[in-house]
Amino acid sequence: xxxxxxxxxxxxxxxxxxxxxxxxxxxxxxxxxxxxxxxxxxxxxxxxxxxxxxxxxxxxxxxxxxxxxxxxxxxxxxxxxxxxxxxxxxxxxxxxxxxxxxxxxxxxxxxxxxxxxxxxxxxxxxxxxxxxxxxxxxxxxxxxxxxxxxxxxxxxxxxxxxxxxxxxxxxxxxxxxxxxxxxxxxxxxxxxxxxxxxxxxxxxxxxxxxxxxxxxxxxxxxxxxxxxxxxxxxxxxxxxxxxxxxxxxxxxxxxxxxxxxxxxxxxxxxxxxxxxxxxxxxxxxxxxxxxxxxxxxxx
Numbered sequence: 001x002x003x004x005x006x007x008x009x010x011x012x013x014x015x016x017x018x019x020x021x022x023x024x025x026x027x028x029x030x031x032x033x034x035x036x037x038x039x040x041x042x043x044x045x046x047x048x049x050x051x052x053x054x055x056x057x058x059x060x061x062x063x064x065x066x067x068x069x070x071x072x073x074x075x076x077x078x079x080x081x082x083x084x085x086x087x088x089x090x091x092x093x094x095x096x097x098x099x100x101x102x103x104x105x106x107x108x109x110x111x112x113x114x115x116x117x118x119x120x121x122x123x124x125x126x127x128x129x130x131x132x133x134x135x136x137x138x139x140x141x142x143x144x145x146x147x148x149x150x151x152x153x154x155x156x157x158x159x160x161x162x163x164x165x166x167x168x169x170x171x172x173x174x175x176x177x178x179x180x181x182x183x184x185x186x187x188x189x190x191x192x193x194x195x196x197x198x199x200x201x202x203x204x205x206x207x208x209x210x211x212x213x214x215x216x217x218x219x220x221x222x223x224x225x226x227x228x229x230x231x232x233x234x235x236x237x238x239x240x241x242x243x244x245x246x247x248x249x250x251x252x253x254x255x256x257x258x259x260x261x262x263x264x265x266x267x268x269x270x271x272x273x274x275x276x277x278x279x280x281x282x283x284x285x286x287x288x289x290x291x292x293x294x295x296x297x298x299x
Contacts, residue, residue, distance in 0.1 A: 039171045042236050043109045044299025045243045048175075050137040051105035052113055052244065054095040054287040055198050055251075056120065057259075057280040062091040064121065064273055069157070070229035071182060074242035077292040078224060081128055086157060089122030094263070094278055095158060095287060097201040100140055114201040115168035115176050118158035119263055119278070120183070125154040128184065134222070134247060137289040137296070140196075149186040151222060156183040158223060160266040161276075163204040167266075177266040178233045178241050181223035183248065192216045192249055198286070208259050209280075215252040216286055222247055223287060228269045243297035246287035253283035 067088040073081050095118040099105070105113055130151040136144050158181040162168070168176055199211040223246040227233065233241065259280040265273050291297070 040108065040111055040169070042171075042175065042240065043112060045240045045297035046137075046299040047106065047109050048112060048240050049243045049245075049289050049297045050139070051109055052116060052246070052289050053098050053100055053138060053198075054116065054118065054246065055098045055200070055283055056093040056095040056248065056285040056287060057256075058282050058284050059091055059094050060279045060281065062276055062278065064088050064091065064276070067270070067273065069269070071157070071180075071226040072229070073182075074225040074227050074238070075245065075292065076242070077132070077295055078130070081130070084125050084154075086123040086125055086154070088157065089124075091119055091121050091276065091278065092156065093120040093158075093284065094118070094161075094261070094280060095120060095285075096205055098198045098286075099201060100138070100196050100198060103138075103140055110201065111169075112172050112175055114203065115162075115172050116179060117161050117163055117176075117202060117263075118179065118181065119161045119265075119276070120156045120158040123154055123157045123182075127153040132222075132292050133294070134245075134290040134292060135294065137291055141288060147190065147219075149188070149222065152185045152187065154182050154184050155221060156223075157181070157226075158183060159270060161263040162266055163202065163261045163263060165262065165264070166204050173266065174234065175237050175240060177268065178231065178237055179244055180226050180228055180241075180267060181244065181246065182226045183221040183223040185220070186222050189218045189220060191218050196286075198253075198283075204261070205259070209256055212254050212256075212283070214283065214286065217250045217252060219247055219249050220285065222290075224292075228267065230269045231267065239298070245290050245292055247290045248285045248287045251283060251286045256280070256282060
């Protein structure tokens with residue numbers, strides 16, 4: 001049997017709601033009309049890379065499940081190097097984004113940088129014996145002499161993670177989840193001999209590791225961007241991550257109270273790996289942005 005009264009009651013309720021809104025006045029309507037937050041636009045490659053500094057902390061030992069990855073170089077300078085298959089060894093470091101001294105990255109860039117967290121695992125591979133000339137990109141180090149080096153064998157693979165379940169906003173995640181860096185030993189290993197104050201950018205560490213003075217000493221590794229087979233990198237993101245080159249220096253830093261975190265992999269290729277417990281036991285290195293052979297990031 002049909003219910004003719006149902007179709008009649010719904011308009012009454014609708015009319016009642018409209019009358020209530022009118023009675024409450026314009027503030028209600030204005031609240032309902034507030035637009036959603038505007039998504040962040042991708043920074044230019046140069047703005048992102050030249051402001052990216054990471055402090056690398058020792059972690060307690062952890063061996064991930066057996067994981068083999070096929071890696072291909074992304075940076076144009078190293079594009080002729082062969083594809084290489086590696087196996088993830090023990091985790092050695094967690095690298096988190098920092099500010100050096102009082103040089104704060106600009107708005108729209110810092111929103112991306114603060115979510116760059118890289119978990120670094122031991123790998124091995126063939127020496128590449130590639131001669132390069134490095135030049136600093138960070139504003140504090142521009143003007144330092146160019147540095148000739150010889151790239152040797154790979155030592156680490158650093159991949160993006162989230163800490164304690166704090167996942168970046170979607171537009172930030174779309175970029176940082178594709179930052180994979182293969183770190184090579186090189187010679188010679190000159191000393192920078194600079195004193196800096198480092199301050200954590202990531203919200204998880206900013207309240208747990210206070211700003212600290214460090215002494216930057218010897219250069220140890222060059223970390224260069226790679227593509228992991230099975231990943232899909234959007235063109236706009238690829239144009240940024242392919243320019244992420246970090247030179248890692250040893251640092252002398254004050255002791256810290258151990259910081260225990262839960263890490264979860266952000267890279268789509270490693271998304272099936274289980275969460276990891278990681279305890280940070282002390283700052284070991286500082287990664288700073290460089291360009292290779294005079295080829296600067298665009299923008």
